[in-house]
Amino acid sequence: xxxFIKEEFELYKELLQxxxxxxxxxNPKPPKVRDIRELQVFPPIYLVLLDELSxxxxxxxxxxxxxxxxxxxxxxxxxxxxxxxxxxxLIQLPFWVYLEESFLSRFSHKxxxxxxxxxxxxxxxxxxxxxxxxxxxxxxxxxMKRLMPYNTASLLDYLEKIGTYEETPxxxxxxxxxxxxxxxxxxxxxxxxxxxxxxxxxxxxIEKEKSKTRLIIYLPQDYIGKKVxxxxxxxxxxxxxxxxxxxxxxxxxxxxxxSFLEEELDVQI
Amino acid sequence: MKNYKLILxxxxxxxxxxxxxxxxxxxxxxIIKKTFDKQFSEYIENLFAKxxxxxxxxxxxxxxxxxxxxxxxxxxxxxFIHENYLSSIAKNLIYYHLSLDFxxxxxxxxxxxxxxxxxxxxxxxxxxLEETLPKVMVNYLENLSLAHAVRILKACLTSKEIETxxxxxxxxxxxxxxxxxxxxxxxxxRWERLKPKLKEILGYEYYEGTSPSKFFELIKxxxxxxxxxxxxxxxx
Numbered sequence: 001x002x003x004f005i006k007e008e009f010e011l012y013k014e015l016l017q018x019x020x021x022x023x024x025x026x027n028p029k030p031p032k033v034r035d036i037r038e039l040q041v042f043p044p045i046y047l048v049l050l051d052e053l054s055x056x057x058x059x060x061x062x063x064x065x066x067x068x069x070x071x072x073x074x075x076x077x078x079x080x081x082x083x084x085x086x087x088x089x090l091i092q093l094p095f096w097v098y099l100e101e102s103f104l105s106r107f108s109h110k111x112x113x114x115x116x117x118x119x120x121x122x123x124x125x126x127x128x129x130x131x132x133x134x135x136x137x138x139x140x141x142x143x144m145k146r147l148m149p150y151n152t153a154s155l156l157d158y159l160e161k162i163g164t165y166e167e168t169p170x171x172x173x174x175x176x177x178x179x180x181x182x183x184x185x186x187x188x189x190x191x192x193x194x195x196x197x198x199x200x201x202x203x204x205x206i207e208k209e210k211s212k213t214r215l216i217i218y219l220p221q222d223y224i225g226k227k228v229x230x231x232x233x234x235x236x237x238x239x240x241x242x243x244x245x246x247x248x249x250x251x252x253x254x255x256x257x258x259s260f261l262e263e264e265l266d267v268q269i
Numbered sequence: 270m271k272n273y274k275l276i277l278x279x280x281x282x283x284x285x286x287x288x289x290x291x292x293x294x295x296x297x298x299x300i301i302k303k304t305f306d307k308q309f310s311e312y313i314e315n316l317f318a319k320x321x322x323x324x325x326x327x328x329x330x331x332x333x334x335x336x337x338x339x340x341x342x343x344x345x346x347x348x349f350i351h352e353n354y355l356s357s358i359a360k361n362l363i364y365y366h367l368s369l370d371f372x373x374x375x376x377x378x379x380x381x382x383x384x385x386x387x388x389x390x391x392x393x394x395x396x397x398l399e400e401t402l403p404k405v406m407v408n409y410l411e412n413l414s415l416a417h418a419v420r421i422l423k424a425c426l427t428s429k430e431i432e433t434x435x436x437x438x439x440x441x442x443x444x445x446x447x448x449x450x451x452x453x454x455x456x457x458x459r460w461e462r463l464k465p466k467l468k469e470i471l472g473y474e475y476y477e478g479t480s481p482s483k484f485f486e487l488i489k490x491x492x493x494x495x496x497x498x499x500x501x502x503x504x505x
Contacts, residue, residue, distance in 0.1 A: 001491060004308065005417035015353055023346045036396060042343055043357060068361040074410045075472060076479045080399040082368055086339050087332055089365045109342075112393035121398060132472030134421045136414070 008071055009135045013142075015043050020146060028105045031061055034119055036081065037108035044068060045143060046090050047099070048081075048114050050123055053203075053220065059101035060155070064122040065143065066090040072139040075132065079118075079125050083111055092122060093140050094129035097151040098198070155198065170244040172230070172237055197258075202267050206258050212251035215261070219245045223269055231266040273350040280334075281341050297330035297359075300352060304359045313367070313409060329366075333359055367406040368399065407479070415484050418471060419491050425470055426463075433459040434467075435493035442485050 023040035031037065033052050039045045046066035053060045066081060067073045073091040081090045114122070131137045197204040203218040219228070223242050230238040230247065237249065252258070276293055279285050285293065305314040317325040336358050337344060344350060426434065432449065437460050439445040449456065467475045478484050 001416050001420070003417050003420050004413045006420070008308070011353060011357070015351070015357060017347075021346060023343055026342060040343060042347060042354070044340075044343070068357070070361070070364045071410060071413050074414060076414070080368065080402060081396060082365065082399055083393070083396070085393060087336060087365045088361055089368045112396050115395040115397050118396075118398045130468075130472040132418075133425070133470045134417060134472075136417070137472065 005071060005135050008069065009139055012043065012069060012072065012139065016146075017042065020149075022107050024106055025109045029110045031059075031101055031104040031108070031110075032113075033061070034113045034116070036066075036083070036111045036114055037104060038111055039108045041107075041146070045147065046111075047097075047104075047108060048092075048119075048122055049104075050096065050119065050126075061099050061101065061104060063097050063099055063104075064126050065093045065095060065097060065147065067093055067143060069139065072136055075129060075136065077125075078129075079121055081114070086111070092125055093143055094126055094131055095140065095144055096123075096126045097147050098155050099150060103150060155203075170238075170242070170247045172247060172249050197262050197265070199262065199265060199267060201269070202265075204261065204265065206252075206261075208254070211254065213254055213258070214251055215249040215258075215265075217247040217249065217265075217267070219247065219267065226269055229266075229268045231268070232261075233264045271352060273352070273355065274344070274348065277337060277344055277350060281338070281345070294327075294330050294334075297333050297355070298326040300355050301326055301329050301333065301359045301363075304356045304363065308356075308360055309363060310409070313363070313405070316405065317363075317366070329359065329362060332362055336362065364406070367409070368402055411480050411483060415478075415480070415487050418484070419487050421470060422467075422488070423492060426466075429459065430463050430466070431492055433463050434488065436460070438485050438488055439493060443489070 020041055025040060031049055033049050035047075035049045037047045037049070039047060046068075047063040048066060049061045049063050051062040053062070068088060068090060070089065070091050073093050075094070079092040081092075082088075083090065131140050201220060201223075205216050205218075207214045207216055217230070219242065224245055226242060227240065228238070228242045229236060230249075232249070238247070276285070276289070280290070280293065305317075317329075321328055333355065337355075340358070422434070423431070432451075433456055436447055436449050436451075436456050439447050464475070471478070475481070475484070
């Protein structure tokens with residue numbers, strides 16, 4: 001029995017350049033949510049912008065990923081998009097990336113916009129689909145790897161930029177008992193150490209000093225004036241009207257790894 | 270291996286003589302034909318011939334040129350344009366046609382004078398996801414995916430696990446009497462342990478795919494009949 005998927009995957013790998021070349025678009029257009037855009041790389045990668053996170057003038061987009069490699073991306077009930085104007089058919093891959101506005105504007109070409117009702121289906125597919133342990137799964141991981149440098153750079157650049165908005169944050173003192181209870185994470189593996197987090201509705205960055213660590217949380221601007229609850233490890237550390245969208249939690253114990261915060265920090269409006 | 274960069278660059282600048290243009294189209298037809306032969310079944314190619322007529326390769330080669338004009342910016346920024354690149358664009362073009370409400374309309378020939386003047390393809394607003402795909406395309410994708418899944422199962426599962434999978438499928442799906450010497454309770458416990466492993470490999474429960482019956486049939490013919498043969502020989 002012939003295995004076309006294997007042959008296709010080998011061909012795809014042969015097409016990849018040793019170093020990815022990003023080509024600038026000729027007529028840049030600012031990105032908007034629901035845009036369908038082609039990232040100017042080879043073999044091409046397509047994006048559908050799902051969400052926009054903005055902090056003052058800086059914008060970061062959450063994007064679903066699509067590919068032309070139909071048989072490698074097809075996992076059964078996979079969303080398919082047909083672009084008649086360029087006689088191309090695309091298939092969604094089950095993950096998403098974050099990309100900065102300037103990056104999308106410079107290196108991706110707008111092809112159209114997806115309808116409002118289909119937008120939710122893309123989020124659901126990206127969130128719920130399990131990546132198989134077949135060569136199709138390996139292909140999906142390979143596309144993820146191709147996008148990883150732009151995803152990480154976009155996240156870090158974004159945080160750096162929003163950090164330059166010199167604003168006094170809202171400072172919240174963490175109760176000592178809670179701080180002590182966080183010591184249970186002191187044996188977490190340093191290899192997984194990560195200083196930047198993206199929660200459902202916030203970005204957070206760890207600021208390490210000699211004897212303590214502070215956590216800076218960036219919340220959406222439209223949260224200002226609204227009642228917000230911030231919980232850490234299930235315990236309320238703040239509840240009330242938000243006056244600033246930059247919040248500083250002071251202080252956390254010095255640990256090797258803070259990735260538990262992705263699970264344990266919760267912001268509710 | 271031929272580099273198409275120079276000839277495409279001249280094509281974009283409208284500098285090809287009619288002879289060179291014809292030769293480029295002949296090369297494109299050969300690439301499309303090879304793409305059909307290597308990556309699609311004869312049945313699919315015959316459908317193209319049936320619905321587009323004998324000139325289907327000509328039609329597709331014109332469309333391939335059209336797609337390259339659209340990808341001009343990328344093509345010009347690469348030093349080497351490999352035949353495999355053109356083949357990958359041709360492959361998506363074939364899939365595009367397969368995704369259409371099957372070949373209802375015959376494509377009219379493209380006027381290249383118009384193409385040189387045209388701007389980027391118009392952006393489309395409110396694009397919708399395809400709710401249903403033509404059966405021929407779903408069947409084709411399903412066959413590729415299931416054949417690959419069975420090959421992966423063959424490589425990842427131990428002989429005991431394959432035996433267990435076959436026992437379950439033959440007994441509970443096909444209601445066949447099996448001649449396994451292993452105690453039924455042991456097989457059942459093994460099956461319970463195997464289920465999560467199958468889900469991990471496939472990414473879905475074994476019965477949740479788009480066509481479980483096709484999957485079971487393939488497992489039966491590709492994995493179980495061989496095992497059955499071994500068991501029979503062992504028993505004799």
